[in-house]
Amino acid sequence: DADQFRLENSLNSDATLNSTFPYPEATFGLGSRIRPVRIFVENALWLSVASLLACFNLDKVLNEDSVEIELLKLRLH
Numbered sequence: 001d002a003d004q005f006r007l008e009n010s011l012n013s014d015a016t017l018n019s020t021f022p023y024p025e026a027t028f029g030l031g032s033r034i035r036p037v038r039i040f041v042e043n044a045l046w047l048s049v050a051s052l053l054a055c056f057n058l059d060k061v062l063n064e065d066s067v068e069i070e071l072l073k074l075r076l077h
Contacts, residue, residue, distance in 0.1 A: 025038065028041075
């Protein structure tokens, strides 16, 4: 049913994101039927994440020997 969100369509069985979904923006419609709220939602989401990150101090952590501790290893694909 097109009116119901089904999380299992977006995730693999191991809870990772399903990368076979070719057009994630298709949630908002395609072509001339695209919903105008898409741009608003994308901008609002970006602003929310940016505002949340601005509340944190993201400095590097030093141990007792003043050596930087690597907390996260991020790998962008």
